[in-house]
Amino acid sequence: MKLYEINAELLEVLSTVDENGELSEEAFERFAQLQILEQDKIEGTALYFKQLGYETDVLKQEENVLKARRISKEKLADKLKDYLSFYMTSGGKDKFETSKVVISFRKSTTCNIFNEDLIPKEYKEPQPDKILKADIKSAIKAGAAVPGAENVENKNIQIK
Numbered sequence: 316m317k318l319y320e321i322n323a324e325l326l327e328v329l330s331t332v333d334e335n336g337e338l339s340e341e342a343f344e345r346f347a348q349l350q351i352l353e354q355d356k357i358e359g360t361a362l363y364f365k366q367l368g369y370e371t372d373v374l375k376q377e378e379n380v381l382k383a384r385r386i387s388k389e390k391l392a393d394k395l396k397d398y399l400s401f402y403m404t405s406g407g408k409d410k411f412e413t414s415k416v417v418i419s420f421r422k423s424t425t426c427n428i429f430n431e432d433l434i435p436k437e438y439k440e441p442q443p444d445k446i447l448k449a450d451i452k453s454a455i456k457a458g459a460a461v462p463g464a465e466n467v468e469n470k471n472i473q474i475k
Contacts (some may be wrong), residue, residue, distance in 0.1 A: 318360070321353045 318326075329397045332338055338346060399418065403411065411418040428434065455466045 316352060316356070318353065319348055321356060325349050325353070330429050 324344065328338070328342050328349065331342045400420075403409070403418065403420075409420055451461050451464045454467055455461055455464065
């Protein structure tokens with residue numbers, strides 16, 4: 316039975332209250348059963364939420380370990396590539412080839428910006444303003460009026 320179904324049945328049982336404000340014995344027993352069922356369902360849902368949190372933490376840790384390993388391998392690969400490039404260019408070699416590997420160079424052109432202030436505006440893209448929400452929040456909290464903004468208090472559930 317789902318929580319909303321339990322709640323609906325609780326309301327249905329409560330609707331059977333007589334003019335003295337009392338429930339029949341069987342309605343009272345059903346009400347008590349539904350309350351226990353509701354507590355068990357809420358507890359079970361919260362425990363499942365906590366379990367998902369633990370699993371998420373484990374996955375994040377594993378993700379961090381794998382990311383660190385990947386970055387380490389990428390750095391090593393870059394160092395080896397730079398080493399081979401330096402070795403071959405300093406030795407005047409443009410190409411190396413065996414049955415297992417081919418190393419060669421190709422020419423490419425890149426644009427190097429050495430002073431952004433000298434670049435004409437026609438080559439610049441305007442950037443949209445970035446709103447600093449944390450600064451606005453602090454200013455409002457300190458008593459400043461910031462047009463177009465307000466601090467809103469939220470009610471967030473915490474399950475521990």
